[in-house]
Every structure is written in C-alpha cells, then in structure tokens.
Amino acid sequence: MPAVLFFRRKPLPEINVLMVCLGNICRSPTAEGVLRTKLARAGLDGRVGVASAGTHGERGGAPDVRAVAAAAKRGYDLSSIRSRRVSSEDFDRHQWVLAMDGENLEHLQRLCPAPLHDRLGLLLRHAPALGLQDVPDPYYGGPAGFEHVLDLIEPACDGLVLTLRKRLGTS
Numbered sequence: 001m002p003a004v005l006f007f008r009r010k011p012l013p014e015i016n017v018l019m020v021c022l023g024n025i026c027r028s029p030t031a032e033g034v035l036r037t038k039l040a041r042a043g044l045d046g047r048v049g050v051a052s053a054g055t056h057g058e059r060g061g062a063p064d065v066r067a068v069a070a071a072a073k074r075g076y077d078l079s080s081i082r083s084r085r086v087s088s089e090d091f092d093r094h095q096w097v098l099a100m101d102g103e104n105l106e107h108l109q110r111l112c113p114a115p116l117h118d119r120l121g122l123l124l125r126h127a128p129a130l131g132l133q134d135v136p137d138p139y140y141g142g143p144a145g146f147e148h149v150l151d152l153i154e155p156a157c158d159g160l161v162l163t164l165r166k167r168l169g170t171s
Helices: 027-041 065-073 088-093 102-111 114-119 143-168
Strands: 015-021 048-054 096-099 120-122
Touching (some): 015 027, 015 088, 027 143, 065 143, 088 114
C-alpha cells in the first residue's frame, strides 16, 4: 500500500488587506511591503494577509527600482512583489481595500459591487495627523518622491496596525 502524505495547510488569514494604486509598481507595493513588515513585528503576520494591485498597468512586473531602493534603505523588502490588476474577486477576498489616492478610490468604487463599498477606503485615513488624503505618485519624479511616499505610508501603516490589533482583539 502506498504511503499517504499529509501536508499541514497554513491557516488562512482572518483579515485580508489590499493596497491599490494606479500601476502597482510604486505606491501600493511599497505599502504592501511596509505593512507586511509592521505586521510581522507586531506578531500579526499570520492573522492578516496583505497584497497589492493596480487599477491599470501591466501584470507580472517588478516594482520600480527606485521604490525598491528607497524601501530597502528603511528595511523593507519588495523583491517578491509582482504587479497585477485589481480583479472582481479582490472585493470578496479582501475585507479592506485601501487606495493610495482619491482617483484610484473612485475607480475602485466603479468596479466594486455596491454591497461591498464599505470595504473601500484611503490608506492615509489611518494617519489623520498627516492632514492628507492622497499619497502622491512618485513615478515621474526623482528619488526624493519615493522617500516622501515612505514618509506617508509608514505612519499610515502604523495606524492601520493599531486598528487591526483592535479588530483582532490583541490591543
């Protein structure tokens, strides 16, 4: 009789977060990498899943090298992230779909079924002290723009981790 192998499946996350920008090569992969790292430091990496996508753009590309370099300087690894477009399944799979700016949020609102609109929001709402709503697109600028993106995303992810802790009952 052949041996039967049993594989232990990794438990599914309790909450899934999707970060969204235009092309999924600058801001949203940066937000994905930052949030993953902060969740791991908070001991929540197995309980919260994180992904990123774009409302437009190509599938399968690596993040912009400037985003990767800026993130690496602060200890975030974006090397395994590949771009993809938002799909209709994302609205069922992710309880939180956070856009980097109002334009992408409007696009998500058009794509998302009305009963699931409560899952949509802006990432920077988790950092109200910044007084901003939009993470600016750094693509057409220089390295300073990618540093600025991190300056905005880091406190927003800190706020999001606090919110997730409360939601999961670990605060």
